[in-house]
Amino acid sequence: MNLREVFAALRGWWWLPLIGLLIGGALALAVSLLQTALYTSSTQLFVSTRATTSTTEAYQGSQFSQQRVTSYARLITGEELAGRVIDRLGLDETPGELSDQITATATPGTVLIDVTVTDPSADQAQRIADALGDEFTVFVAELETPDDAGMSPVKVTVTDEPEVASAPSSPETARNVALGLLVGALLGAGLAILRARLDHTVKDPDEVVELAGAPVIGTVLRDEVLEKQHTIDRNSANRTAEDYRQLRNNLQFLNVDEPPKVIMVSSALPSEGKTTAVVNLGLALADAGRRVTIVEADLRKPKVTRYLGMVGGVGLTNILAGTADLDEVIQRYGAGELSVIAAGPTPPNPGELLSSSHMFALLDKLRVENDFVLVDAPPLLPVADSTGLAVYMDGVLLSVRYGSTRKEQLQQAAATLERVGAKTLGVILNIVPPKAELSTAYGYGYSYGYDQPGKGATAAG
Numbered sequence: 001m002n003l004r005e006v007f008a009a010l011r012g013w014w015w016l017p018l019i020g021l022l023i024g025g026a027l028a029l030a031v032s033l034l035q036t037a038l039y040t041s042s043t044q045l046f047v048s049t050r051a052t053t054s055t056t057e058a059y060q061g062s063q064f065s066q067q068r069v070t071s072y073a074r075l076i077t078g079e080e081l082a083g084r085v086i087d088r089l090g091l092d093e094t095p096g097e098l099s100d101q102i103t104a105t106a107t108p109g110t111v112l113i114d115v116t117v118t119d120p121s122a123d124q125a126q127r128i129a130d131a132l133g134d135e136f137t138v139f140v141a142e143l144e145t146p147d148d149a150g151m152s153p154v155k156v157t158v159t160d161e162p163e164v165a166s167a168p169s170s171p172e173t174a175r176n177v178a179l180g181l182l183v184g185a186l187l188g189a190g191l192a193i194l195r196a197r198l199d200h201t202v203k204d205p206d207e208v209v210e211l212a213g214a215p216v217i218g219t220v221l222r223d224e225v226l227e228k229q230h231t232i233d234r235n236s237a238n239r240t241a242e243d244y245r246q247l248r249n250n251l252q253f254l255n256v257d258e259p260p261k262v263i264m265v266s267s268a269l270p271s272e273g274k275t276t277a278v279v280n281l282g283l284a285l286a287d288a289g290r291r292v293t294i295v296e297a298d299l300r301k302p303k304v305t306r307y308l309g310m311v312g313g314v315g316l317t318n319i320l321a322g323t324a325d326l327d328e329v330i331q332r333y334g335a336g337e338l339s340v341i342a343a344g345p346t347p348p349n350p351g352e353l354l355s356s357s358h359m360f361a362l363l364d365k366l367r368v369e370n371d372f373v374l375v376d377a378p379p380l381l382p383v384a385d386s387t388g389l390a391v392y393m394d395g396v397l398l399s400v401r402y403g404s405t406r407k408e409q410l411q412q413a414a415a416t417l418e419r420v421g422a423k424t425l426g427v428i429l430n431i432v433p434p435k436a437e438l439s440t441a442y443g444y445g446y447s448y449g450y451d452q453p454g455k456g457a458t459a460a461g
Helices: 003-012 015-034 055-076 079-089 095-099 122-144 173-198 205-212 224-229 239-252 274-287 304-308 316-321 350-354 357-369 385-390 407-419 437-441
Strands: 039-049 102-106 112-119 154-160 216-221 262-267 292-296 331-333 338-341 372-376 395-401 424-432
Touching: 003 173, 015 173, 039 055, 039 122, 055 079, 055 102, 055 112, 055 122, 079 095, 079 122, 112 122, 122 154, 205 216, 205 395, 205 407, 205 424, 216 239, 239 274, 239 424, 262 274, 262 357, 262 385, 274 292, 274 304, 274 338, 274 372, 274 395, 274 424, 292 304, 292 357, 304 338, 316 350, 316 357, 350 357, 350 385, 357 372, 395 407, 407 424
Parallel strands: 216 424, 262 372, 262 395, 292 338, 292 372, 395 424
Antiparallel strands: 039 112, 039 154, 102 112, 331 338
């Protein structure tokens, strides 16, 4: 993924980093609150040799002390010294448990040993650190004293007395919460990027062109009002209405010399907005003074007449079966230039009817009487009804649902049309979320005076 795709993924799944941020911070806070508070008390030991009489002896003594401090640091954390401290203070711990509470660090190049003791009690930590200093000076004297009972050449001095801690050293709640927030946000962002990589749905117009072999001639934003009513407010200046006007204009100028008149609108699968697109494209063309007839050719699940509030009892199947004439079933919508031929009764053989010579003759007649004939056809992949019908068309528009139609489905639908010699005029990218990057890349956007989907109309600037 390139940087643009990463930003698009984070923008599209912005709530994942946010949830990760909240969960990470909450978990870190909970863990910190559940942890036992520990207090730290520190002391410092100075290792030296006995008095020297010359510079050479002083240098050699310093070298000797530096060589010793690393070994002494390990002795401080050993169980022998821990046992002495336990006996001195009367503790209930084992030497192993106490040694785990002790840390000793030899500062390189010096004769200093830094010792820290952690304990749930601040007073106890101070007492243990104090006892460690006293017991270790005695322990070293015993170890370094020669067998002939002479004086030990090494002396250990406590240079920094331990104090009672005023605040716990662990857990560091603020640091833990900050780290939890960071890790949570990063994990959420990683999940968003992973989901984007695994997302095979159609979102990018460039990919649509490559998969369908046809241009994107229109994008339609998701509109809550349109989802319920299925028809745009034709007098409105909102963005969705303008999307269909833009689609109308693009359709009219697809081929100036031989403009397509009989156009099938289909999709790869159901619920991709094809019928809504047919209805509103027809209304937009009629508003421009074009004579338009919509043919409800989805005989299995007709929706055009329901969306327009018209009668659907008789229609196309009656004409094709020879039981009714065109003039008897065609309906006028409103006072405009839009006519509708309903689907009629559901036949047992819809595919055969749609690819029959009677259908060809009907379309030929409608071509003469109209500027545009829009055929609402069944989806291409579940049934074969549209395949035989497509060959009678001047071209096909494919409705693709943003973020729902999969890339392989669009590619397969386009290949199906290509196999029968049908021409794909273009793609309508449907139901685009208003916050998607594509919604600002196409059209003018809200700032040009259009209402947001579902809001009242205002005058365009």
